[in-house]
Amino acid sequence: MATQILMPALSPTMEEGTLAKWLVKEGDTVSSGDILAEIETDKATMEFEAVDEGIVGKLLVAEGTEGVKVNTPIAVMVEEGESVEDAEAASGDAEAKAPEAPAEETPAAPTEAAPASAPATPKARAVEPDWPEGTKLKSQTVREALRDAMAEEMRGDANVFVMGEEVAEYQGAYKVTQGLLDEFGDRRVIDTPITEHGFAGIGVGAAFGGLKPIVEFMTFNFAMQAIDQIINSAAKTLYMSGGQMGCPIVFRGPNGAAARVGAQHSQDYAAWYSMVPGLKVAMPYSASDAKGLLKSAIRDPNPVIFLENEILYGRSFDVPEMDDFTVPFGKARIWREGTDVTIVSFGIGMQYALEAADKLAEEGISAEVIDLRTLRPIDYGTVIESVKKTNRCVTVEEGWPVGSIGNHLSAYIMMNAFDWLDAPVINCTGKDVPMPYAANLEKHALVTTAEVIEAVKQVTYR
Amino acid sequence: MAARKPAAKPNVSPEELKQYYRDMLLIRRFEEKAGQLYGMGLIGGFCHLYIGQEAVVVGLEAAASEGDKRVTSYRDHGHMLACGMDPNGVMAELTGREGGYSRGKGGSMHMFSREKHFYGGHGIVGAQVPLGAGLSFADRYLGNDRVTFTYFGDGAANQGQVYETFNMASLWKLPVVFVIENNQYAMGTSQKRSTSTEDIHTRGAPFGIPGEVVDGMDVLAVKEAGEKAVAHCRAGKGPYILEIKTYRYRGHSMSDPAKYRTREEVQKMRDERDPIQNVRDLLLQGKHASEDDLKAIDKEIKDIVNASAEFAKESPEPALEELWTDIYADALPQGDAVKA
Structure with missing residues (x-):
């Protein structure tokens, strides 16, 4: 019997993806585990494997198609002896039923489960915009805006560097540091071991030593391992030294709930860090604020906690096309x-x-x-x-x-x-x-x- | 009194030897004075004295060069004096006065001097270890050949972040000397009761960090080991561990009744191994100094320490406005940051 292959959800927050490449063609026989396609999510390009054996009856979505919603049928598999007509019949059937499929059959899809379903791209209606009237705007995701902020500041100041888990070769667990390794090399974009307490402390020490580190936590949940260094070493030392020692460092990463990742990966630390004198805390919503505030954070001579959000990473907003766009704290x-x-x-x-x-x-x-x-x-x-x-x-x-x-x-x-x-x-x-x-x-x-x-x-x- | 075993052959000049005597004596007398002022209520909170451990910092400072950095825990007075910080500023910080290194806002455990490359003075056991590696990371990033001395005790050697740091320091070949000041007691818990191995420096081996044991009561042995460690780091070979066996004569802090060891144990150490007496013997036996010469040094030190105590008593308490300053910096710190 012909079966449908559906667009898979490959991350907790994925709502849609690009069918980058088919690695099979109609008529191919595949076994369980064969790679059918490459699918680009908001975070990475993933290989998508066949679960069952069969023959590729029909490819329903052409390669290169962007914005394919999770659970959309993308191909039909037939068994030995079945015809392509059977496959077409199945696909016609699928099209008729498709709209109901996500809600009914796949509770795991974040579309229904999480605030990811909120309306996309609210229009900026700032009463006082942060940029001069007439500035050209471009639509950019929060993720891209954060990356641009880091890249611009790294171009401008040789003492700015990024360290964290998977920030370099993997291009960022959430792709926020994508491309930075290529541009700045491994001296300035540094993969750390999984050792939050240790690398947070090394970051603080490097800031004491005259550098301006950007320390990425894969999520702020993991920063609890490092909170002693953030608070006791980074936040308090200026005061304890009578003003001699500064700690210009940015701790950044996703904070709060993503989608369906449970109690240990969903905490919002806004109130915790905001309690601490000596720290600055930013928690942007829009892409322009993400960019402008992160640039300000990197230049700030104080330790800054920069709380991002995984669900917002893929959201697009207007960002001004300016040489040096910053948003002030406070x-x-x-x-x-x-x-x-x-x-x-x-x-x-x-x-x-x-x-x-x-x-x-x-x-x-x-x-x-x-x-x-x-x-x-x-x-x-x-x-x-x-x-x-x-x-x-x-x-x-x-x-x-x-x-x-x-x-x-x-x-x-x-x-x-x-x-x-x-x-x-x-x-x-x-x-x-x-x-x-x-x-x-x-x-x-x-x-x-x-x-x-x-x-x-x-x-x-x- | 048991026979003293002087160092076999001094590898330094008589002048250097006299300098070490002087530096160690300054720490000893300074700490004795701090103990007195604590008893008088002029110093508050926690006060951890360094008496007995003087040869460690004096020996390592003799191996350091200009620009090398140091960072340690809360038993930090000796380190500050050894790297040339002003005894007046240190003592006035102990009394919580305006003339203190942190203008009275840090106290015994939290003092710093960018000028002398002393990066604290940290109150959380073990937290200074990644900080020290971070300082050396900055030096390597900036492309200079400085080395960071990162001091911690046998107690801190059981903190997880020490081993997180060993891993990264070795992986990234950071120029950091990890100095384990093994005074045998983590507060009141002996090494035997707290630590799974006798030789803590061997804990670097799984990370590929070489290490060795050093007699911390012998300033010349410490200096020699320090030079070897520094050469290793400066050559770009990564970190090095010195486990320096030393002994603190006084309690963990001023409020420690020291019931965990016998008076005899402490007395035996003082009588047989005292680092200052050792150098004194070397100076006299080698005829590098006369009793009168040493008396003159003793007097000079006594005057410096008394002056620091006077300064620390007379310096005013910080102005109330100081409560609200130094919480945020409005400019980047001016220090030894070098343009990359």
Whole structure:
């Protein structure tokens, strides 16, 4: 009986990919384990193997096709004696059924499971853009923007180098350092062993010694192995030395939940690091902020924690085409102006905030959406000014509720704008649980757009 | 008193020998004074004295060249004095005063001098080991031939990050001398009760790092071993381990009742192996110095130490505004960073 070969999901966050190359042609006999095709994901080019033996009846997707959704039928296999017509019949059948397939049969596909399903490419509606009017813009993914930021800074300063697991020859576990080894060589793009505590310490020592390291953690979850060096050595030494010793270093990597990777790979460290004097903390949402803030971080004479997000890596945004585009720390960005409520968020939380604001607008509620962009320093002024205008505030983040950034902002607003508040501030956060694996549970463990909308309705008494 | 065994043949000039005597004596007297000031309540918190271990840093400093770096743990006063830091600044930091190296904000365990290439003074056991490798990484990256002395104790030798560092230092051929100051007690736990091997330096072998044991009560032996290690590093052969067997006469910190060893054990060490007495004997036996010469040195040291104590008492406490300074740098540190 003819069977369909579906576009596989080859990473936790893959939604679609490019069918780069077929390694079989129609009529070929294949055995289990033979390589059928090369598929390019957002992270890497992977070989895709046959699971069962059979004959390639028909190739449904031409090689070179981009944007092939996970679970789309890409080929039909037939058995000995079956005809190509059988195969075609099967493929026709497949086309008819295809739209239902992902949701029904493959709960593993992240499309349904994770916030990856949120709308792509929200339009930048910055009230005050970070670039001069008339600047040419190009669409770029967060991943590309981060890579460009590092490459530009490495071109400009010979003492900047990158180290971490798989940053060089593998081109980055999440492809963020792609191409850097080719351009800068192995003196400046350095693969480390899997030894976070050790290489974080070596990075700090190198910064003491006059270099400007960019230390990549494959995820910030692994940086818990290294947190002593980050806090005790990097953050505190300037103070303990009476100002003699600086530590110009960037620790960067994905932070927070990706999709279906469970409790040990999904923690959001925004609130943890933001507590520490001596550290600076950035958590960008858009590609332009990722680029501009990372360039600022690399130039900063202080240790910077740069919290990225795996789901955002593949998201595209407008990025200005400028020779040297930077975004300063401590300056929030107002993504949309509004009059009824202030929604404050940062990082991937912004996608819920913006989505909620869009839906609320349909119901006649005008939300002002602020992206903090950096969590240390925090742009309190922009938040307070907005709250004084709207008299209501909802905070949005994916991290845990106790001791959250939202808790801190609520206290700050209460102490500094109590008389302007018409309702208590509500914090929308991730749930107070370790991240579960099951798709439905994970979705509920994270903050949701519906919760943000509900919170806004509560504070606006609708 | 048991017979003393002086070093067989001094490999240094009489002048150098006198200098080592002087340097070791400065550390001894300085630490005794620090102990006194602690007892008077002028020094607070933790205070870890170096008495007994003086030959280690003095011997290794004799093997170092200008620009070489050093980093150590919290038992750091001796290292600072040996690399030429000002006793006044060190003592005033112990008393938490404005005139201290960290303007009173670091204390006994956290002091630094970019000028003297002293990179701390770190309070977390073992954390200075990757930092030291990182300093040597910077030197190799910048293409100079400096070497970093990374000191840690027998206690720190059981921290995982030490071995993470051994691996990378060997892999990348970093010019770092790992100096294990084995004073036999990790706080109150003897090496026998805490460490699976007697010879800690052999733990470098699986990483391809050569190492050797050195008599840490003999400053000349330390110097000789240090020169060998430095030559190895400067030749681009990667790291080298010196396990220097030494002994601390005083407790782990000022608040250590030292019930884990006998008074006799300490006294025997003092009587038979004292590093300062050893050099004193060499100077006298070789007729390189008279009793009067040595008395003059003793007096000179006593004056320096007394002056440091006076300075440390008289220097004012830091201004309250200091609470809020040095949290963030607004410019890159000016130090020995070299343009690559």
